[in-house]
Amino acid sequence: MKYITEYRDREKANAIANRIVAVAKDQSMTIMEVCGTHTMALARFGIRQILPQNINLISGPGCPVCVTPNRYLDHAIALARQDNTIICTFGDMIKVPGSTSSLESERARGQDIRIVYSTLDALELARNNIDKEIIFLGVGFETTAPTIAASIDIASRQSISNYSVLCANKVVPPALLALLSGRTEIDGFILPGHVSTIIGSESYTPIFEKHPVACSIAGFEPSDMLEAIYELAVQISSGDPKLHNSYRRVVTANGNIKAKALLNRIFEASDAEWRGIGNIPESGLSIRDEFSSYDAAKKFNVTIEETVEPAGCRCGEILTGNIKPADCPLFGNNCTPSHPIGACMVSSEGTCAAHFKYGS
Amino acid sequence: MNETQLSNNESRITMAHGGGGIQSQELIQGIFASHFSNPILNAMGDAAIVEIPRTYLAYTTDSYVVKPIFFPGGDIGKLAVCGTVNDLAVSGARAIYMTAGFIIEEGFEFKQLESIVASMATVARACGIMIVAGDTKVVEKGNCDGIFINTSGIGQLFVKQAMTSSRIETGDVIIINGSIADHGMAIMSAREGLSMDTSIESDCAPLNSLAEHLSAAVPNIKFMRDATRGGLATVLCEAVGENNFGIEIDESKIPLKEGTAAACELLGIDPLYVANEGKLVAVVPADSAEVALATMQSHPQGKESEIIGCVTEDNVGKVNLITTIGSRRLITMLSGEQLPRIC
Structure with missing residues (x-):
C-alpha cells in the first residue's frame, strides 16, 4: 500500500465515473469544491473530462492566499520596510500584489524577506538573529494554523522575544455558512480534506442542520474526489442531503484534538475580511491577548498605505463561484502567473492559476 | 607551492x-x-x-x-x-x-x-x-x-546533420533515459530551511557517451535535448514550438522515483517542470524506436529509459499529457517559478 498509485488507477477511476453517470442521469448538478487543493487536483488529473457534462464543478473560496485581502499585504509590506526586520513567509505569498507593491518587489529593493517551509524554520531564524525582529506571515486555514499556534507556543515557552506573527488565519465553516446563506444554486459541496482532518467531520453539523445540502468530505487523489462526487450525485438525485465523509482513512468525527486544543489556547475567533466576499463573522483567528507580545499587528506601529484594489480584477466573483476564470477580461491577457493582477492567479492553488496552467 | x-x-x-x-x-x-x-x-x-x-x-x-x-x-x-x-x-x-x-x-x-x-x-x-x-x-x-x-x-x-526540432515528424517516438525531477528535488530538500529527511540524490551526470552511442545506433535520430531548468515539460513545449505537429505523452510511462514523487506531492510541485541534470529526451523515427530504446537501456546512463510518448498529427503546437486516470491535459510552458504550496 503506497497510498498514491492505488488512488490513481485508470480502471478504478473510470468505474466510479460510470457509477456517477448511472446515478446522475440527465439531472444538472452544480457542485462546489471549497478547497484550493481540490481545484488543483481536479485540473491536474483531468477529472472534469471523465465526468458527464451535466455535472458542473465550480471552485470555492478555499485558497488561503487568494482570500487574503490587499490590506494585509500592505501591512506586511509596511512591516518589511522597518529596519532590522526579517519577514518569513510561505512561498505562495511572495508574488501576490498588494496595493502598490509586493513582497517580491520589496525583496528586490533590499528588504529581508525569506521563504520558509515551516514556522519552525522562522523560529530558528529568530534564535540565530537575536538583534533582528522575525515576523512570520500567518496565512492559511485550519491546516496551517496549528503550526503557527505551535510556533507562538514554543516562542513563549522558550522566551524567544524577537518572534511575532502577522495573523490572517481563517477558518472554513463560517465561510461555508456565509456561502450557503447567500447562494441557492449550489447543489452540493466537496468539503476540504486537510481542514477536516484537523477540525473533524462533526464541525460541519451545526451548518448542515441549518442549511441541509449535499456534502462530502474528500481526499485529494482522483479516486477520492470521484467517490465524493458519486456520493454527492446520489444525495442530489435522491433529494436526501447528508453530511458524508468520503475521506474516512484520514478524517475522523472529532478531528485532531491536540491541534484543536492548541488552536484554542493561542487563538480566538474574530471577524475577518475575505477578499471578494467581505467581512464574515467569526471566520478569522486572532492571537489571544495573553500572547499579544507575539502579535506583530500589536507589537509594531507602522503606517499602512491606502488600500487600492486592482482595476478590472474579478477575483471576488471567481472565489464565490459566480464566474469562471475565462469570464474575467484580464484572465490570460493582462493577468498571467508571471504578471499576476489578482491573487487567484498567484497561488499554486488559485482557481485562475489552475485554469491557466492546465488549460481547462 | x-x-x-x-x-x-x-x-x-x-x-x-x-x-x-x-x-x-x-x-x-x-x-x-x-x-x-x-x-x-x-x-x-x-x-x-x-x-x-x-x-x-x-x-x-x-x-x-x-x-x-x-x-x-x-x-x-x-x-x-x-x-x-x-x-x-x-x-x-x-x-x-x-x-x-x-x-x-x-x-x-x-x-x-x-x-x-x-x-x-x-x-x-x-x-x-x-x-x-x-x-x-x-x-x-x-x-x-x-x-x-x-x-x-x-x-x-558527431552527427551529420544538426538536430533541430523542425526535423521532427508525425509518428516519431519520444524516449527519456530515466527518472525525472531528481536534481531539482534534491536541491530543494538540501536547501536551508527545508528540513525534510529524504534520500533524494541529484541525477547530475555527463550524457556525452549515451548521446554518442545513441546517435551511432540510430543515425536518423531527429532531436535530442537535456531536460534541465523547466524540466521535461519545457523541453517538450519548446520542441513543438511553432512546428506543424503535436506531442502526446503518457504520465504512467514517465519514470519517477518514489521518494522524488513524495517530495513533489508534499511541496505541491509538478515533477514535469522540475530540473534534471542528467536526463536526455530523444525523438527518433518510429521504426528505430526499439533499437533506440535497447541502445539506451544497455548504457549505464540509460538503464531506466522509457518510451514516454509520440508525435501526433493533431493538436498542432500543443503538448498533451494522458493522466494516470486516462484523461488528457495540456502541458504549457511554466509561467513564473514553481512555489511550494501553503497547505
Missing part, C-alpha cells in the same frame, strides 16, 4: 587572491593548474591555443549559481562540467575543450574550493574534455553567494 601548503597557511579566500599578485598566482598554481593540468592550459597564456579539427563545431556557454554548492549527488563543479558537456552532447557534439571562470566570495573556504575543482577535474577527465583556460575573480564578502562558475565549451559534431 602545493595545495596542501596553501590550505594550511590560509584556509579562506581573501581579496588578495583576486588581486593578480602573488596570492593569485598561488591560487592558480596551487588549485586550478594542479587539478586541471593539461598541455594547453599549462602554457598559461592569456588565451589557450587549441587545435581545431576540420569539422563543424558546437560552442556553448553557461553559468552555475546553484545553492547549496554541495548537494546529494554532486556539487557546483560537477554540475558545471556536466552541464557544459551535456549541452554539447545533445547538440550532437563531442566535447573537446572548455573554459571555466570562477567568481569567488571573499572568505570562501579553500577546502571547499579544492573539493569543487577536484570534482570538475574528475568529470572532465571522464568525459574527455580538457579545461584549457580559466579565470578567477574574488568579490567582497556579501557580493556573491560563495562561488559562481561560468563555463564555455567547444565540441566537435
Whole structure:
C-alpha cells in the first residue's frame, strides 16, 4: 500500500465515473469544491473530462492566499520596510500584489524577506538573529494554523522575544455558512480534506442542520474526489442531503484534538475580511491577548498605505463561484502567473492559476 | 607551492587572491593548474591555443549559481562540467575543450574550493574534455553567494546533420533515459530551511557517451535535448514550438522515483517542470524506436529509459499529457517559478 498509485488507477477511476453517470442521469448538478487543493487536483488529473457534462464543478473560496485581502499585504509590506526586520513567509505569498507593491518587489529593493517551509524554520531564524525582529506571515486555514499556534507556543515557552506573527488565519465553516446563506444554486459541496482532518467531520453539523445540502468530505487523489462526487450525485438525485465523509482513512468525527486544543489556547475567533466576499463573522483567528507580545499587528506601529484594489480584477466573483476564470477580461491577457493582477492567479492553488496552467 | 601548503597557511579566500599578485598566482598554481593540468592550459597564456579539427563545431556557454554548492549527488563543479558537456552532447557534439571562470566570495573556504575543482577535474577527465583556460575573480564578502562558475565549451559534431526540432515528424517516438525531477528535488530538500529527511540524490551526470552511442545506433535520430531548468515539460513545449505537429505523452510511462514523487506531492510541485541534470529526451523515427530504446537501456546512463510518448498529427503546437486516470491535459510552458504550496 503506497497510498498514491492505488488512488490513481485508470480502471478504478473510470468505474466510479460510470457509477456517477448511472446515478446522475440527465439531472444538472452544480457542485462546489471549497478547497484550493481540490481545484488543483481536479485540473491536474483531468477529472472534469471523465465526468458527464451535466455535472458542473465550480471552485470555492478555499485558497488561503487568494482570500487574503490587499490590506494585509500592505501591512506586511509596511512591516518589511522597518529596519532590522526579517519577514518569513510561505512561498505562495511572495508574488501576490498588494496595493502598490509586493513582497517580491520589496525583496528586490533590499528588504529581508525569506521563504520558509515551516514556522519552525522562522523560529530558528529568530534564535540565530537575536538583534533582528522575525515576523512570520500567518496565512492559511485550519491546516496551517496549528503550526503557527505551535510556533507562538514554543516562542513563549522558550522566551524567544524577537518572534511575532502577522495573523490572517481563517477558518472554513463560517465561510461555508456565509456561502450557503447567500447562494441557492449550489447543489452540493466537496468539503476540504486537510481542514477536516484537523477540525473533524462533526464541525460541519451545526451548518448542515441549518442549511441541509449535499456534502462530502474528500481526499485529494482522483479516486477520492470521484467517490465524493458519486456520493454527492446520489444525495442530489435522491433529494436526501447528508453530511458524508468520503475521506474516512484520514478524517475522523472529532478531528485532531491536540491541534484543536492548541488552536484554542493561542487563538480566538474574530471577524475577518475575505477578499471578494467581505467581512464574515467569526471566520478569522486572532492571537489571544495573553500572547499579544507575539502579535506583530500589536507589537509594531507602522503606517499602512491606502488600500487600492486592482482595476478590472474579478477575483471576488471567481472565489464565490459566480464566474469562471475565462469570464474575467484580464484572465490570460493582462493577468498571467508571471504578471499576476489578482491573487487567484498567484497561488499554486488559485482557481485562475489552475485554469491557466492546465488549460481547462 | 602545493595545495596542501596553501590550505594550511590560509584556509579562506581573501581579496588578495583576486588581486593578480602573488596570492593569485598561488591560487592558480596551487588549485586550478594542479587539478586541471593539461598541455594547453599549462602554457598559461592569456588565451589557450587549441587545435581545431576540420569539422563543424558546437560552442556553448553557461553559468552555475546553484545553492547549496554541495548537494546529494554532486556539487557546483560537477554540475558545471556536466552541464557544459551535456549541452554539447545533445547538440550532437563531442566535447573537446572548455573554459571555466570562477567568481569567488571573499572568505570562501579553500577546502571547499579544492573539493569543487577536484570534482570538475574528475568529470572532465571522464568525459574527455580538457579545461584549457580559466579565470578567477574574488568579490567582497556579501557580493556573491560563495562561488559562481561560468563555463564555455567547444565540441566537435558527431552527427551529420544538426538536430533541430523542425526535423521532427508525425509518428516519431519520444524516449527519456530515466527518472525525472531528481536534481531539482534534491536541491530543494538540501536547501536551508527545508528540513525534510529524504534520500533524494541529484541525477547530475555527463550524457556525452549515451548521446554518442545513441546517435551511432540510430543515425536518423531527429532531436535530442537535456531536460534541465523547466524540466521535461519545457523541453517538450519548446520542441513543438511553432512546428506543424503535436506531442502526446503518457504520465504512467514517465519514470519517477518514489521518494522524488513524495517530495513533489508534499511541496505541491509538478515533477514535469522540475530540473534534471542528467536526463536526455530523444525523438527518433518510429521504426528505430526499439533499437533506440535497447541502445539506451544497455548504457549505464540509460538503464531506466522509457518510451514516454509520440508525435501526433493533431493538436498542432500543443503538448498533451494522458493522466494516470486516462484523461488528457495540456502541458504549457511554466509561467513564473514553481512555489511550494501553503497547505
